[in-house]
Amino acid sequence: MSQQKLAAFKEIVQKINHYHEALSVLFWDLRTGAPKKGVEGRSEVIGMLSTEQFNLSTSDQLGECLDQLSETSVFEGLSNVEQRMVTEYKKDYDRNKKIPVDLFKENVILTSQSESVWEEAKEKSDFSLFQPYLEKVVQFKKQFIEYWGVKGTPYDTLLDIYEPDITAKQLDQVFGSLREKLVPLVAQIGESSNKPNTSFLHQSFSEEKQREFSLFILEEIGYDLGAGRLDKAVHPFMIDLNLRDIRITTNYYPNDITFSLFSSLHEGGHALYEQNISPDLIGTGLCTGASMGIHESQSRFWENMIGRSLPFWKRYYNHLNEVFPQAFSDVSVEDFYRGTNEAKPSLIRIEADELTYNLHVMIRYELEKALFNEDLKVADLPQAWNEKYTEYLGVTPSHDGEGVLQDVHWSGGDFGYFPSYSLGNIYAAQFMNTIQKQLPDFDTYVENGNLQPIKQWLTENIYQYGKLLTPAEILKQVTEEDINPNYLIQYLETKFKGIYGIN
Amino acid sequence: MSQQKLAAFKEIVQKINHYHEALSVLFWDLRTGAPKKGVEGRSEVIGMLSTEQFNLSTSDQLGECLDQLSETSVFEGLSNVEQRMVTEYKKDYDRNKKIPVDLFKENVILTSQSESVWEEAKEKSDFSLFQPYLEKVVQFKKQFIEYWGVKGTPYDTLLDIYEPDITAKQLDQVFGSLREKLVPLVAQIGESSNKPNTSFLHQSFSEEKQREFSLFILEEIGYDLGAGRLDKAVHPFMIDLNLRDIRITTNYYPNDITFSLFSSLHEGGHALYEQNISPDLIGTGLCTGASMGIHESQSRFWENMIGRSLPFWKRYYNHLNEVFPQAFSDVSVEDFYRGTNEAKPSLIRIEADELTYNLHVMIRYELEKALFNEDLKVADLPQAWNEKYTEYLGVTPSHDGEGVLQDVHWSGGDFGYFPSYSLGNIYAAQFMNTIQKQLPDFDTYVENGNLQPIKQWLTENIYQYGKLLTPAEILKQVTEEDINPNYLIQYLETKFKGIYGIN
Structure with a gap:
């Protein structure tokens, strides 16, 4: 009986993966030269296949398999790989099933509108266009967090989606150390007279x-x-x-x-x-x-x-x-x-160098954590953004297009993603x-x-x-330590002090 | 009620088309540079999507829609386009449903084996390797024809798949005229002393x-x-x-x-x-x-x-x-x-010129018609092939690799396809x-x-x-005639007599 469920489970997983591959080919094709006029038709195909894949990963059939395979007596009889499969798919299944279907669909429509409004707002450097949409996106995300269940703090629930088991408490320590050491280093470099030729x-x-x-x-x-x-x-x-x-x-x-x-x-x-x-x-x-x-x-x-x-x-x-x-x-x-290692404070994250990049990420981390844990208002984001850039990097955006509006992530509801870059x-x-x-x-x-x-x-x-x-398991197994920002700090200090001739 | 069925029908058609587009992108990608090592994994994805598409086009849900929409009172209320959709999808649906599922699956496996054996046989120029597979493929096709129903002759049923409503009787006349005029023209050209420089x-x-x-x-x-x-x-x-x-x-x-x-x-x-x-x-x-x-x-x-x-x-x-x-x-x-219009008898269809190409097609037409209508044995194909090449083109294959084994079509059961080229x-x-x-x-x-x-x-x-x-409708509407090979004959005679200086 449980052997049958296991086989059925593996078949569903296989099919979900096949949809994933087909969708990935379609995505790759769109990004590498698909004719522009065909994009509209193609979107419908992507919509259809995504729906099929989503329906499968939230199907009752999969739910039944997962329930039965998660029972302790059955679970213990599974191989290492099978156990991990069950754990992973159950996590996704539960996350998706906890959201009422209507809310889920409303959110898909909202984020799609929000992304296109963000594009316009960024181009016009006009945060007020984007603000009402971002407010709704945050509001929806807060509802989602309630359905999913708060882990420690509400923001921890979001972090867990991208980096399982990491917490805001850990990140506070990590980014605290980075801030303490890197902000002065960036300032020192700015004052160095020994700058590389580029x-x-x-x-x-x-x-x-x-x-x-x-x-x-x-x-x-x-x-x-x-x-x-x-x-x-x-x-x-x-x-x-x-x-x-x-x-x-x-x-x-x-x-x-x-x-x-x-x-x-x-x-x-x-x-x-x-x-x-x-x-x-x-x-x-x-x-x-x-x-x-x-x-x-x-x-x-x-x-x-x-x-x-x-x-x-x-x-x-x-x-x-x-x-x-x-x-x-x-x-x-x-x-x-x-020359290839020039480091200098700048306004745009994706153009930043190896050293200052972490400060760009830290700013975003602090702001999105504040949005979910400390009641920072969306309306106050632009000012908070500019203040942090001035404080940590010594540069201030002249308009929101090169400030709070520069990244696409928040418009699609991807809060909790940014820290991955510095991690x-x-x-x-x-x-x-x-x-x-x-x-x-x-x-x-x-x-x-x-x-x-x-x-x-x-x-x-x-x-x-x-x-x-x-x-966390990989990190521990390889380094015999938990997350520890000191190695990065040491690496960056050695490298950039060397390049800029700082003692 | 019939409005609902019509909407349901259109939704299924839409979905079938979306699968078609996804599969086409996967196919295009495989043919334009997909990494070789990934092909095996990709085949499974193609298999899965093809099955989904096939299941949809033979689903009871589609069958019910088609039944209801085909009822005279309903059908007559449909638009021109809708009528044609119903006719086309019903034709496909009936064709697929008439074959018992097990036979259908056996045939998929057989033709896939047969294609790979054909590849080997062609490389080794060894028809005896391929013969038992081709015999089975023909046998299966004859069974299929029985399930589909014989239209005029058994071969007509196959022709109808690629060129609706065309019959062997029509093709006999068409190819008869081509043979009568083009065989002597090719011979004349061969004797011409006024050959183009290439x-x-x-x-x-x-x-x-x-x-x-x-x-x-x-x-x-x-x-x-x-x-x-x-x-x-x-x-x-x-x-x-x-x-x-x-x-x-x-x-x-x-x-x-x-x-x-x-x-x-x-x-x-x-x-x-x-x-x-x-x-x-x-x-x-x-x-x-x-x-x-x-x-x-x-x-x-x-x-x-x-x-x-x-x-x-x-x-x-x-x-x-x-x-x-x-x-x-x-x-x-x-x-x-x-120079770009050199015409000369050759052994390989895909390398043939505009003029002799039709004779290559005619030979295949005559042979596959004989296989299904006149009990030509698969074992006798190589000899019959070589005799016809000698008779119509004046060249004789030295081995089956450049003779009967040159085309992939028959190994996959695609009988009735060749005439399309000359049509x-x-x-x-x-x-x-x-x-x-x-x-x-x-x-x-x-x-x-x-x-x-x-x-x-x-x-x-x-x-x-x-x-x-x-x-047939397009041809009639545009030319006010039915199929008529004389225009092609006249065009080829004028063009090639001109090029080769024949009176």
């Missing part, structure tokens, strides 16, 4: 050559192009179609060599994670990253800790010069390394500290372009597990 | 430039690249995702300018048809070509009757020379025209005859690159109707 990064670089160099670097880090591909898209992304089809995109700026290169490395890091999940997890729904934060740790690791390091460029600078002869003929590898940096630094202990020749490996042992280490310790372990 | 077509042509020229020509004929795109694929094809997303593919041979150019024009012809169907038919399931034959008439019209004509090259030869400077500096436009040529010549009467300046239009009136005429007379009319 002019050589902004010459004319052909798209074809940029693509050639990105592909070369991707193969060097171990991205399997037989199970993936690199395309062009306005906003770079990684997308997992199936375990053997993990695609990435980048964009090419004619006068900026860094964008395509580092976004390829960033998405390549996400892709390496996905490509090296154990094939045993195919069809289980666990064939993906452990969490947003762990995923981001891998994109940041390959983009910043490897790709923006001096040993990396000691190896690959010659090749860059072969692809772009003359462009850097009078630039030393050290100057190139310093990624923090995890990455913790992992880096452990790797360097376990692979003492780490820097030499990088300097020799011998990246295979590093990928191997990450596969054995992180990638292979996919979603079989929670983020 | 050496200049085989120089080195860069892929980038070939693509540039194909895109230019596609825009000239009126293909809307805002509602389509041109990609590279091993075997060129056109695929309709939705009315505003009609894609084509081509392939580039480094030493052959003709392949990419004429396959782009061929697929472009298919695409022009799809892009110009009336938007009123969106969501009705009638937003596609009237039949295989009518569709093929449009690809052949644009590829051969326009693209391989002298007026066309009088207009576009200069542009070709701009894209490929020097390549044709000592070749006159007349010689270029003659396309015949229809195209009939349409051409009518256009030239109604647009007396036709040749001048082409010579001036003023192709818009021609596309307009085709849209008004053929394209806009999609599947709203049957092929």
Whole structure:
């Protein structure tokens, strides 16, 4: 009987995954050159398939399977993987079923309107257009939290969606430490007279050559192009179609060599994670990253800790010069390394450097936590935003378009997502500290372009597990510690004090 | 009550179409560069979506809608479009429901095995490997015909799938006329001493430039690249995702300018048809070509009757020379025209020229008709094949790989499909005859690159109707005649006698 339920459960999971793959192909296609005039028709297809997938993941049939498989006597007889499948799908099932269907549908319509109003508001730099929609989105989210149940604080319930088990209390400590150390560091850097030259990064670089160099670097880090591909898209992304089809995109700026290169490395890091999940997890729904934060740790690791390091460029600078002869003929590898690591306060998160990025995230964290836990009013957001930018980064938006309206996330109700970005940096630094202990020749490996042992280490310790372990379990298993921001602080201090000649 | 059924019917049709679009995107993606290692996983997704689509198109719910909407009193109250929808979906529904489910599934497995055995047999030129599978495929098809019901002859039932209402009796007359006139013409050409030079077509042509020229020509004929795109694929094809997303593919041979150019024009012809169907038919399931034959008439019209004509090259030869400077500096436009129209007997259908192509099709027609109507044995196919090639084309395959094993169609059970190719040529010549009467300046239009009136005429007379009319209805409405091979014969005789200097 329970064997039958298990088989039925696995069949439903399989089907949900198949819908996921079909939808991912449609999404990828839309972002990589689908004809504009066909988008309207395509949206209907996406709507239909999403509905089928949603209906399946909230079906009574799945609910019955999950109920029976969750009974202690049955659950204990399941394999490790099966237990994790049941736990994960039950969590999603309960989360979706707790919301009344009508409220759910109203919310879909609301967020879709809200996103399109946000677009207009951002363009016009007019928060007042967006404010009534954002107020409703927050109001809906608060209702959802009540249905889901408050975990610690209301905001904790939202955090749990993106980073299971992380709490606002933990994040307060984490961001508290970052603020204490990084705000003064950013100020020191601002005052440094020893600033890197970046002019050589902004010459004319052909798209074809940029693509050639990105592909070369991707193969060097171990991205399997037989199970993936690199395309062009306005906003770079990684997308997992199936375990053997993990695609990435980048964009090419004619006068900026860094964008395509580092976004390829960033998405390549996400892709390496996905490509090296154990094939045993195919069809289980666990064939993906452990969490947003762990995923981001891998994109940041390959983009910043490897790709923006001096040993990396000691190896690959010659090749860059072969692809772009003359462009850097009078630039030393050290100057190139310093140029690609310029750090300075700015207003726009997605353009921020490795160091200041965390402060952008911290501001958003503090504001969204205040919205849900401390009754900050939506109407007061623009002012609160500007005050925090002035305080932490020393820059003040001149209008809301480059301030509170810059990110799409809140318009779609994605509160609790932002912290993942900094969690990624923090995890990455913790992992880096452990790797360097376990692979003492780490820097030499990088300097020799011998990246295979590093990928191997990450596969054995992180990638292979996919979603079989929670983020906290992976972190503990790998580093023997809980979340700890000190490694990131130490890494950033060492790196940027070195670059800016600060004692 | 019948209003409710009509709404329910339209909703099911909509959903079937959405599955069709999703499947088409997956198919397109597989053919244009999806990573090889991901194909196995992707096949499962395609299998799942195809099953969902098939289940829907054979569902009791659809059956009930169709039953009620087909009742005379209800049917007569429907609009023209609705009537046609009911007729079309009922035809498909009945065809699928008449086959017992188990037999249907067995057949899916059989043809999938048969296709893969065919591949091996073709590679090894070993018909004996394939023979037992082909025998079973034919046996299954004969059973299917019994369930479907014999229309005239058993083979007529198969013809009806691809070209509704066409009969073997009609095709006997049509192919009889073609045989009588074209076999001697091909022989005369073989003996001609005035053969075109083709050496200049085989120089080195860069892929980038070939693509540039194909895109230019596609825009000239009126293909809307805002509602389509041109990609590279091993075997060129056109695929309709939705009315505003009609894609084509081509392939580039480094030493052959003709392949990419004429396959782009061929697929472009298919695409022009799809892009110009009336938007009123969106969501009705009638937003596609009237039949295989009518569709093929449009690809052949644009590829051969326009693209391989002298007026066309009088207009576009200069542009070709701009894209490929020097390549044709000592070749006159007349010689270029003659070179692209070389006709000679060959063994392989897909490499055949405009003239001899029809004889390749005729041979297949005669053989598959004999298999179903006259008890030709599968074991006797190779010999019969070789005899007909010798008789009609004067060439004899040296092994079955370049003979009876060359085409994939029969391995998948697609009997009755081949005649569509020649029907396309015949229809195209009939349409051409009518256009030239109604647009007396036709040749001048082409010579001036003023192709818009021609596309307009085709849209008004053929394209806009999609599947709203049957092929016979369209033919009658446009040409005031039934199918008539004489226009094709006359066109081919004039064209090729001219090129080869035969009186």
